[in-house]
Amino acid sequence: MGVRVLKGGMLTTVQDLGRTGYQSQGFGVSGVMDVRSFKIANLLLDNPENEAVLEFTLMGPTLEFTSETIIAITGGDFQPQVNGKPIKNYTAVYIHRGDILSFRGARTGSRGYIAFSSYLDIPVVMGSRSTNIKCSIGGYKGRRLMDGDYVGFRIKRRYLPYYLSRTLDLDEFDQDEVTLRVIMGPQDKSFTTAGRKTFLESEYTVTSEFDRMGCRLEGPFIAYKTTSDIISDGIAFGSVQVPSHGKPIILLSDRQTTGGYAKIATVISVDIPKLVQRKTDHKVRFQAVTVEEAQQLMQDELHELQEFRKQIYQPCKEVLDCRLVAKRLTKLFQD
Template sequence: GGARTGTRGYIAFSSYLDIPVVMGSRSTNIKCKIGGFKGRKLEDEDYIGFRAKRRYLPYYLSRSLDLNEFDQEKVTLRVVMGPQEKMFTKEGRETFLNSEYTVTSEFDRMGCRLEGPFIAYKTTSDIISDGIAFGSVQVPSHGKPIILLADRQTTGGYAKIATVISVDIPKLVQRKTEQKVRFQAVSVEEAQKLLADEMKELNDFRSQIYTPCKEVLDCRLVAKRISALFE
């Protein structure tokens, strides 16, 4: 069926896919055509085996995960300011943090171009090319932010006013065209705490998946008693 929220879905497998390791990863970089399955998107009739005996997640269906955050028309993306925020005027930085921006159709795994108020820079937004982190917010000469994502280039020559924190990347990538985003500045320490809290939440969820629910335990007890009658 169609998606009820967000724009992207994920498939989870209960075993390990038999895909070669390239540079320490089994993921695919489609732009470079390396990794994954022949360095490309999957097509009809492609076949991928498993590296290990199939494993089951027998308790998974008894759990649920709240994904309501992806159902909001407007979201706030928390950012750590920098590394080139000083290249922008005070008014430009205030515009960035106090304005609403619209997700455009120019949105893929490389980045997301936003439409909205002009972010003023002091003299130029050009810099000597340097490294780009996941979630960097680049502002070219047209003054509109571009958030760089998983398949971003390794270096770039435009000033980066901020970086979207790790835990808020999913909020961005589930946005649809014409939906709105805003930005809120946080400290590095706040971003680290939020990431630690998210990791704990995911680990707790993992534990729930592998913990039998009461119904399963009751069924096991009944099966054990029935088995004992025939011994």
């Protein structure tokens, strides 16, 4: 009862929201790159918010199902297919035993997510099922999925609660240029006034050096006052480091726990999905916001997710009425 990996894709790993509380011991958080797409995938299946999914990059896996289940695919549009027939993103799809899920290629975005109603049978390590490839812990044997692997399910769950619609009409990653909102600091004072102005007013290009650890950008030199070196301190998801070459590097899920380069800013949580779904040569700009504005934007996103749930799941009067009728008929026949 599970999925057989016929093709592992370029980088397919098991991820959830990450392994928190261990950075002081040198263990990175890991976890999904695009938290928004991850949450929507689980929402579509009425899964627990932190249920593990498969995250894939640039090229999706090919999976054969050995039992029935329900899946939802979110993130970039990789043109998913079941048995060679197209299926929709952001939709709960019933899967039969023997079905084969495959992907044609990334039409938009660069990362996708597959959630399962039957829950992946992956052990919890230090509070998370996320894969930390560097440390070879968590996920499936601490590594990416490869051809021939088999991932089981934990439960049999082949139904969903009452719903109005199983589909959300979303396609969020078709832009070649995005503006990332940032909170300046914690070491923005290490840079000159002109350097900070360059950072906020210039256009940067996503380079090929872009993985789960970070994204290196190419663009105008960001001038610092004396040196970009600092005493190493902790690194947050979305920290923008500027080493001595003066070009920003945005640190992501598999970032190191500490770093010794000055951080000019941090990308706010709600905008990180915009970045991680970019491709090489896409353009990025930065816009400074306050902590209060970032907090309000996060509240707005949580409210939006609640509205999505209302669109999908609501008690359906007709279904409830049918159940009452069935009970009355059963009682009538028993009498």
